[in-house]
Amino acid sequence: MVREKDACWEFCEKLDGNKVRCNFCDKILNGGISRLKHHLSRAPSKGVNPCAHVPDDVSDVVRSMVLSKEQRKEAAFPKRHRPLSSPTHQPVDVGRTIAEFFFENRLDFRAANSASYRRLAAALGGAAFRAPSPAALKSSWLETLKSEVKAKIAETECEWASTGCTIIADTCTDNKSRAWINFFVSSPSGTFFHKSVDASPSFKNSKRVSELFDSVILSVGPENVVQIIVDDAAGYLAVGGLVSHKHPSIFWSSCASRSLSSILEDFAKVEWVGRCIQRAQTATRFIYNNRWAMELAKRFTGGEEIVKTSFAKSVSSFLSLQSMVKQMARLKQMAASQEFSSSPSSDNLISYRCREVLEDGLFWGAAEEASAVAAPLLRVMREVSGSKPATGMIYEYMAKAKEAIRACYIMEEAKREVFLEIVEERWRRQLHSPLHAAAAYLNPSLQFNPESATLLSSVKEEFHAVVDKLLPSADLRQDITSQIFKFRKAQGMFGCNLARETRSTASPGTWWEQYGDSAPGLQRVASRVLSQVCSANVLDRACCGSHPAQPEKRNRLDRETFEDLLYVHYNLKAQSRARPPDSDPLVLEELDMGSEWVEDAEPGNSAQWLDHFIFVSSRQSTSNFIGPNDLLPFNL
Template sequence: MMETELEPMPIGALKRDVAWKHCQMFKFENRTRLKCIYCGKMFSGGGIHRIKEHLAGQKGNGATCPRVHPDVRRIMRQSLEGSIVKSRRKQKRPEDIQNRLLGTGEMETMITQSEAITGLQLLAAPDAGEPHLRLLAKEEEGMTNRRMIGRTGNTSSPPVTPHAHPTSNLTLGLPKGKDQVHMAIGRFLYDVGAPLDAVNSVYFQPMIDAIVSEGLGLKAPSYHDIRGWILKNSVEEVKGVVDQYKGTWAKTGCSILADEWTTETGRILIHFLVYCPEGTVFLKFVDASDIVRSPDVLYELLKNVVEEVGVQNVLQVITDSADHYIIAGKKLTDTFPTMYWTPCAARCINLMLEDFGKFEWINAILEHVKSMTRFIYNHVVVLNMMRKYTYGKDLIQPALTRSATDFTILQNMVNLKSNLQDMVTSQEWMDCPYSKKPEGLTMIDIIYSQSFWSSCSSIIHLTEPLLRVLRMVGSHKRPAMGYIYECMYRAKEAIKKEFVEKKDYLVYWNVIDQRWNKQLTRPLQAAGFYLNPKFFYSIEGDVHNEIMSGMLDCIERLVSEIKIQDKITKELSSYKNAVGDFGRKMAIRARNTMLPAEWWSTYGGGCPNLSRLAIRILNQTCSAVGFKQNEISFKQIHNVTRNQLEHQRLSDLVFVQYNLRLRQRLLRKNQELDAMDPISFDNIDTVENWITEKEAVTMENGSSDWMALDQPLANAMLAPSPNDEAYGLDAGFEDDEIFNGVRDEEENGRQ
């Protein structure tokens, strides 16, 4: 077999040397062979080290690669040099390191003899009775000098004062192994005040791996490195990713997201992001504190962003639904007649849930549950007992919004009903002093109240359909435009089935219709439904007029050329009747398995104009929320006295930070994270009402000793991933009452 016919083998995750990214691995005659990806040279021996020498241009062991990039060559040379140093260090016996453990007096003497610190090496005490451990860390150059002194007797090197590195006086009592590493990481995070969930970053472990690969003696980047060349390179790196996304906007179209939020100092910021199926990118932020309430100025701001992204690429601009945004959005679509303005679907659904929570009977149930969770989550003994009987599952689970969190927690309560009942009937609970307290007795009454659980069940049936819609529009797995219309239909259908009597379900339909009809429903959502083959071919009979009208409106607005509009109208007939490739058995099976845009890309070749429009519509989102807000100090950026050069540096820092976080959404889809702690400060914004006692917390019997608290089990709190596609409650879409809504107020009064 010729070399060119060999199939490359996958390179396993354990092969972490940097050179593995620059070669391919083959299997030939039971031997492993490596091939340089730049010049194509094949190596049959020497392993990855030979490839590294080849790329580094190190003479003596093989030919130098003539095509490798200079940056790659530099990295390979640095890696080879690091391997030599690492090899030398490994020759040291463990007892040699142990001999560096010195008493306090010896340490102070040694510090004055040319010892400089560039990193912290934590050493464990040989005797558990030793009162302190010193942190010994020595610069490689200093270590080399001492070795030379021992050999030559030369003592002319000037001493280094201990004041240059105050960390030399730190003391710790730590065991050997990874614990001392973890303690060092924790100490750094605590010292700089970093968010503790920083360890969940997808970039955290690669950082540790990179440090380990360089071995001991790696000098940390300086302050000026971080704010200088490293930030500059990061900006260019992120811009490269953004440019990749931009290259897809012409084909798939994109949505501009304007996410408004308020800082701690009261400044109103608008973050501008661009969504496409490849990923979401952050463009910029604007301090709109002085302009946001002016529709005309807001319009100019939105107009400038549309022009920056490219009018031909933008299908919609998504904002809040406040009056000034509505006015600015209408003016924007008048200026750009080939795009839409749409309010944020997630905010709209959240308002529906918020309105449901205002019903007296629902609010009463929520307050009962909150009284229980506040009691449980403020006492260690009770919380540990609850987690024991629920097998590590938590009652409190933060959701996308506050209102969604309320009803998600209620759902968790119902799911854990039997576990809670087992807990309050156990001998362990009877022996617990908190079971005799008023809060404990109240909790028992609630847990054994049949009317309470019956009301909870009704609330769940009422709100779960909307929670599913909210999860769907906030999902990172698929664009929501092809699903939201169907999801809203199924939500109203589920409520109708639950309450049966028209006078009962119309009360809640009115809440939905008020928000849906006045704020959310738009032609894009109707067209998304029409173009989703899974739903379209489930319709029996004629398509409802509202859906067809939305589809035709999108053709007229999103397609500027009249000739193309006419062609699309003709091609609609082929789609409706499943003519040509649309009627293939593969296409029919794929209606329920492929994403709608992918289905059109695969089977829509016979209707190129309609297919192009369908792909652009079906690749859009419906929401502008769900993106983690930036935590850079905006008061620094907006300080009018700040130097303009530093202002731009901080703006670039925001650009890098925000886009790296957006990138995480794609990278951590299938990543298993540590369980969220519902009583942590990180989640306080959405769950505060569920864990904060109304009265001041008193220290009773050590009940507030968090050190005695059992940690949440890994992902035990997280519910199974919901199916955010179709509900499948009933086939077809024939209920005209759902489509038409409640339009006659007099009819409502007669019910």
């Protein structure tokens, strides 16, 4: 009998008819063993109340049985209009999910009036579900999400007293070519959007721009701010001087990722490297502008994308070149294949040039060499990009990168010096920071490594200057010399077995937090110095590289609503930025269909017009966030 095979019969007593009595709460249920399972699983369903006395282990087993059965049933007979459920069978808040989707992606609220939106909502929440209306999205849902974001940020702010924080200034433009500065605040617990300022009226006046920065510093708290990172150090040179003069304990730093991309940009200007990139682009433009070639390439490469898009043009170029080298054998096979030579376009000039590049051994030799010399810098960029603290490691990363470049040209001194001079020049002029020097000195993996003696000697003076800056009074610096001595000689907790064993495995900031109690003053400096990020690209450039237009001739309420929309949008983006562990942090998910690697300068193939149109539309921020006749994503 089926009843005897079902394991759940041991949890109940069979009564007359189709009734059962629960052994844990004595409740009598109509509907047999099926109703009992829902009762014991504690997942309310079909009007069954959860059992209040069932042990957790029994409930977990029964819940897994119910879920497994429903999944098999759904696979065999897919249902339409099934309300969303989580893997634990708890109902998902569909209204919230829809609202977050609108805000995170800057969608026009009027889309909630469409028939397709109503069908989508019914499919997600069921026929009786009432989806958020445009009015609810721009009022109650906006306030709800704003309050929740503020609450999460308040939790993050609690750590600033010990770790400090970094203000990040990201400059972008809207569709009216006005300059905006998006201010983010980053600390070990995360990065959040603080505010956005229209800097157009002040952009040519360094004093007025410095006042914008000053207002952000005051709102965050000068005592909490360790450094300010700007995405364009040269453009903010005078502003940085004014801010540093007013707030001498705050460091003004360049974006490490931007500086590294500038190094790669200079690499691409080396004649043979630039020529190699141009030839590679000749091949990829042909492939990406002809459907048959694109399908053939995907077949030979196993569906892997050839062209890569990153936050900077130079980074995209070297990532794409590396991608081609990785798939060199397959691309050669494609060019020599019968399918390629017999294609309708195989006889035209562009097809011939593409095949000529892919079959040219000299090209592939240059591509391999260019990829190898850029690889060390791309590795550094992966480590310092994003919101993880990296100040303590950037010196070590750059030292290893230069050694790797030397290794590429052991027998070719002239070539080696060309690339190393580029790196050194950018390092001295743009990337180097006293904060990075102090962080290197405080990094236990460097301080206790005999091979780092020369490096530590070169940064010692800057380390002391940073200590003076962060501990400006004699009272704060009291006993600091003896504390530095304890650290260098591994005395007190610095010398315990755990501290010694984790010098190179724990993050520098965590190491100081755990083992720095023997030197409390120096521990405070180390915690603040080692807890900072190095780059301004805390969000993908695709997320924050454009800015929606602000209302100009509307009332104060409109402007406040606009600011709230930005606040919720950017912070939802920051919270959802997590990538798969095996993904490349430098590669953007969306391919730039307008790049030199893809866009055809000659009359395009009609098969590609739709892809190009979709991309161009997606790059226009106002077409996503607002309607064609409105400056806000809703009608007021």
